Amino acid sequence: xxxxxxxxxxxxxxxxxxxxxxxxxxxxxxxxxxxxxxxxxxxxxxxxxxxxxxxxxxxxxxxxxxxxxxxxxxxxxxxxxxxxxxxxxxxxxxxxxxxxxxxxxxxxxx
Amino acid sequence: xxxxxxxxxxxxxxxxxxxxxxxxxxxxxxxxxxxxxxxxxxxxxxxxxxxxxxxxxxxxxxxxxxxxxxxxxxxxxxxxxxxxxxxxxxxxxxxxxxxxxxxxxxxxxxxxxxxxxxx
Numbered sequence: 001x002x003x004x005x006x007x008x009x010x011x012x013x014x015x016x017x018x019x020x021x022x023x024x025x026x027x028x029x030x031x032x033x034x035x036x037x038x039x040x041x042x043x044x045x046x047x048x049x050x051x052x053x054x055x056x057x058x059x060x061x062x063x064x065x066x067x068x069x070x071x072x073x074x075x076x077x078x079x080x081x082x083x084x085x086x087x088x089x090x091x092x093x094x095x096x097x098x099x100x101x102x103x104x105x106x107x108x109x110x
Numbered sequence: 111x112x113x114x115x116x117x118x119x120x121x122x123x124x125x126x127x128x129x130x131x132x133x134x135x136x137x138x139x140x141x142x143x144x145x146x147x148x149x150x151x152x153x154x155x156x157x158x159x160x161x162x163x164x165x166x167x168x169x170x171x172x173x174x175x176x177x178x179x180x181x182x183x184x185x186x187x188x189x190x191x192x193x194x195x196x197x198x199x200x201x202x203x204x205x206x207x208x209x210x211x212x213x214x215x216x217x218x219x220x221x222x223x224x225x226x227x228x229x
Binding site for chain 2: 004008042043044045046087089095096097098099100101102103
């Protein structure tokens with residue numbers, strides 16, 4: 001079983017749609033949680049950190065459920081520029097290495 | 111300011127050859143990481159430096175892979191006797207303090223990567 005699992009997609013949605021991505025992680029000792037965004041043939045970039053209390057950044061909302069070992073990302077009012085791969089990332093206690101899921105590909109069409 | 115830079119951007123080599131990939135982190139960042147990303151996969155951790163020392167090399171796949179950071183800044187990832195399965199994008203990232211700085215995980219900033227193709 002992979003340490004971080006995501007549905008690879010692709011998710012094809014029209015502009016203005018709301019789309020949600022989910023991710024599960026296997027290590028209950030996971031400490032920090034993030035969503036990274038990766039454009040085609042580019043490097044990953046931090047989109048947002050994820051907290052148990054939930055956090056919002058504009059059209060993006062992230063949520064962590066430690067009991068279920070589940071992380072989500074909600075994108076409202078999708079834009080064409082949101083088309084990218086969204087990577088779910090965790091770290092373990094006492095280590096800084098990022099553990100990535102395979103990524104979920106989003107394609108927003110006009 | 112300048113971000114993380116990596117050279118070369120592309121490297122094509124033949125099976126069995128030796129390659130070196132270079133990473134220049136953001137100035138002042140003490141922590142440096144190497145990851146490898148195969149097609150359709152997320153990046154996989156290889157090695158992490160805190161200063162000059164390798165704090166965690168648990169991700170290096172075998173002894174053909176080696177990395178150094180002699181002066182605590184630039185790092186070189188070295189691959190001996192390359193195999194076709196080594197073909198991937200090699201990503202470098204740096205962060206301000208890393209775990210040694212306490213207070214949780216710093217943001218890691220990634221370079222554009224080196225695309226390695228082994229023929």
